[in-house]
Amino acid sequence: MKRKQTQKMVLLANLLAIGIVLNVIESLYIHISPVPGAKIGLANIVTLIAIYLYGVKEGVILTLLRIFLVSIIIGTFLGPTFYLGLGGAALSITAMGVLKKIDFFGIVGVSVMGSVFHAIGQIGIGIFVIGSTTIIYWLPVMLLISIPAGILTGIISTKFLSVWQATHNEKN
Amino acid sequence: MKNKKTIRKTDVYLMGILLVVFAALFLFFQLVIFSGTAEYAYIYYDVADPIVTIDFSKQKIIVHYEQEVPSEYLTIYPIVNEQGEDGFVEITLLGDYKIDGIRQEVVITVDYNQSRIKIKEEESPQNICSKQGWSTAAPLICLPNKIRVEFDSTNSDIDFIQ
Numbered sequence: 177m178k179r180k181q182t183q184k185m186v187l188l189a190n191l192l193a194i195g196i197v198l199n200v201i202e203s204l205y206i207h208i209s210p211v212p213g214a215k216i217g218l219a220n221i222v223t224l225i226a227i228y229l230y231g232v233k234e235g236v237i238l239t240l241l242r243i244f245l246v247s248i249i250i251g252t253f254l255g256p257t258f259y260l261g262l263g264g265a266a267l268s269i270t271a272m273g274v275l276k277k278i279d280f281f282g283i284v285g286v287s288v289m290g291s292v293f294h295a296i297g298q299i300g301i302g303i304f305v306i307g308s309t310t311i312i313y314w315l316p317v318m319l320l321i322s323i324p325a326g327i328l329t330g331i332i333s334t335k336f337l338s339v340w341q342a343t344h345n346e347k348n
Numbered sequence: 349m350k351n352k353k354t355i356r357k358t359d360v361y362l363m364g365i366l367l368v369v370f371a372a373l374f375l376f377f378q379l380v381i382f383s384g385t386a387e388y389a390y391i392y393y394d395v396a397d398p399i400v401t402i403d404f405s406k407q408k409i410i411v412h413y414e415q416e417v418p419s420e421y422l423t424i425y426p427i428v429n430e431q432g433e434d435g436f437v438e439i440t441l442l443g444d445y446k447i448d449g450i451r452q453e454v455v456i457t458v459d460y461n462q463s464r465i466k467i468k469e470e471e472s473p474q475n476i477c478s479k480q481g482w483s484t485a486a487p488l489i490c491l492p493n494k495i496r497v498e499f500d501s502t503n504s505d506i507d508f509i510q
Contacts, residue, residue: 203474212489213476251473256491285359292366307395310487310498313382316374323366 184230188238195222195242196249203250208321211314213257216325217291223269224287224333229340232273239265256305263301268294283337287330291322382485386463386499391426391456393441394494400426400439407460409437417442421451432457438468443493445472454495456488465497 199219208214219242227235243261247253252261271293275286295318302311387405390398393415401410415425425442432438436457443454452471459465459482467478467488477490488497 207479212480213474252492255473256494257474260491280358281362282356282359284355285362288359288363288366306489306491306496308392308487308496308498310496311489313377313485313487316370316377319366319370320374323363323370327363 187229188226188234191222191226192238192241192245195219195238196245198222199242199246200249203246211317211321214314214318214321217294217329218332220268220287220290220294220329221332221336224272224283224290224329225336225340227269227272227276228283228333228337232269232276235273236269239269259305260298260301264294264298267297267300282330283334284327284330287333288323288326291326291329292319295319295322386485388500389458389465390498390500391439391441392496392498394444398498399441400428402458402465404460404463409439409458415441417451433468441495443470443472443490443495445470445492447471452493454490454493456495456497465499467497470495 196219198221202215202218206215208216222242223235223239226238243258243265244253247255247258247261252258268290272286272290275281275289281289295315299311299315299318303309387403389402389404391400391402392398397412399412399415401412402408403410409428409430411426411428417423417425421442423442425440427440429438429440436459439456439458441454441456443452445452453469454467455469457466457468462482462484464482464484465488466482467480467490470478470490470493472490472492477488477493480486480488483497483499485499487499490496
């Protein structure tokens, strides 16, 4: 049992590190042109893996730690973009947690819905942070982008999970 | 275990439905709500009323009031430079982003002829709004600087966005 716990701790620590790197690289270098500041959300791969391998609680902890640490690294901590990311992540992980429990969609479906709700959460918080509803201008484009983005992160997560489960014989 | 396939049937249905709904929403926004050409644009700082109105048809800048800045900043904002770079009008405001405790300026360029605006210079961690380039309808939002430019391009029949 102890070995399993150590393994879990090491994997979660590695996932957090991978998530931070993906997030920082994306924030600084990879932008999807039509929407300013929009990204694919590659770090969501890490959240998905944690949710499916361990549970929603682990996913939440991992995501929160990632957002805090990344914001400190790139210098947006407690700034307006920090709250946008937090709002998006909160709604996204809630949606993914609920949908995983219901077990109606596969990982890719859950990932797409997580991505969609991330966009909605960001716009929702954005309206309060900016104090204007004009940000709604970006909503349809963001929602459209979130479908392929969710599919991509979902497929990568599935690939990781199948390899992990094949090599570790773990039941999910 | 069953249902462990990469993509379930329900996933495909979900994606199909979402795609149709979002595409419809996108077309509705582009063709109905934001279809007009902007006659005015407004520059805001924080949540207050617009500081500057840009009248594209009359090629005029209207400054409504001075930006409230702490007394240690000796300049009066906004600064309107009618003869900016490349003959464009340049408007400078004081942003909220601080470097070494000093708030940084945000320079906005207005092109009357093509009814477009861009954020020319601005300091922030990711420079999202200055990277956005010219805009004729999409809002330019400099979050860390609390400065934004909004266009009056909404169809006047719809009071969706005021």
